Amino acid sequence: MLSLFIGTALILLTVVDALWTTLWVNGGGGPFSSRLAKVLWWALRKCTSEGRSWPLGLAGPVVLVVVFLGWVGLLWAGWTLVFSSDPAAVSYVGSGESPDWTGRAYFTGFTLFTLGIGNIVPQRGGWEIATVVASGSGMLLITLGISYVLSVLGAVVTGRAFAGSVAGLGDDAEGIVLRAWDGERYAGLTLALSTLSSQLETMSQQHLAYPVLHFYHARDANTAPAAAVAVLDEALTVLRFGVPASCRPPESVLEGARASVQNYLSTLKGASVEPADRIPRPPALDRLRTAGLPTVSDAAFARSLEALERRRRTLLGMVETDARTWPPEQS
Structure with missing residues (x-):
């Protein structure tokens, strides 16, 4: 019995x-x-x-x-x-x-x-x-x-495609901003950010449905979703808080992309990813200034970063869990 x-x-x-x-x-x-x-x-x-x-x-x-x-x-x-x-x-x-x-x-x-x-x-x-x-x-x-395995493999491909799209914009956050500058503003990023937001929303739903995705590690940084999300969000931080309002992409596009990143970060609990104990290194505005791009003051940028502390520590925790270093790069 x-x-x-x-x-x-x-x-x-x-x-x-x-x-x-x-x-x-x-x-x-x-x-x-x-x-x-x-x-x-x-x-x-x-x-x-x-x-x-x-x-x-x-x-x-x-x-x-x-x-x-x-x-x-x-x-x-x-x-x-x-x-x-x-x-x-x-x-x-x-x-x-x-x-x-x-x-x-x-x-x-x-x-x-x-x-x-x-x-x-x-x-x-x-x-x-x-x-x-x-x-x-x-x-x-x-x-x-069998159905689950096939769905997971399809989602892995989606994540790698997203990472490749981000890598095509630049190797790091500052690189994306530098490449997107057309001499007056960053209007050329509008379509790219909209597309990446859509891809990232799909990835977020896939990670909720298939938590095993968090355990897929790409050896090549260019196909690593964790690094790509961190690079993208740091670039969004620079575009939203590090450059004058007159130069930024449309506000709706920026905020939509940032919301997509936040939705993705909310799925990390399934992989026990916690915010790092320290604040990650901030993006380097001096690199943009050296290239002749307009930026806000370091003091104003630092104040904006203070409000993003937990978000950026979560990004750092995600990157380190994926066995990568900060600042995140795709090269």
Whole structure:
């Protein structure tokens, strides 16, 4: 009887966790999968050192595969316990003998993966119904798992495309501002910022739906979403608070882009990303002045940055969690 209760609990845990993770858009990861993902990320982060970031490059695929295998293993173990709770639940065809634990695990695996029932069959009555339910749960889990993997891979591509778009504007925040200057204002950034805002909103929703995305680490900074978001927001900070109002892109475009960044930052709780303990280095307005671009005074810019302290510390925490340095660069 104990094995029946434990097995049922494992089955319910697996099904709830899988449905929670794959179908609940705002729910984040399930209780099992989210904790397992964080443990794996922590372990791979410990294996990472300066100049040796390849373990983090494996984090996303490893987390995805291990979580899926964890679901399969728990469901398999749960149903094996259920079918072991009654010695007469299943028997060998012909002889009618009751199989041992290995035989019951074999029967359960055959059933879960919808391969049939092999040379072991369930007894008539309730155990036949249990076999049908087990087969359905296995088919459901495999279907959800495959769909989830494909969706995550598509979202990874979206994030890399966003990072590439930001890299095309400049290597860092000041570089973006310098390239966008046309001699009078930054009007040429309007379309680019609108496009990036749309991409970033899509990424935010994908990170809410698929928290495992936070564990995908790009070795190339040009395809790293974390670095790209930080570079973009620092550029927006310069454009919004570091240059005269007469030169800025339209206010609606700037504020829309900044709101998109904030929405993305709000998804970081799913990856346990916390604001850094220190304030990151501010953008260098002197670099713009040297190139002949108009800027506000350092004192006025510093006052504006004070109001953005928590936002910028969150950006720094995100960048450092991704094993990168500040100021963020895409080069």
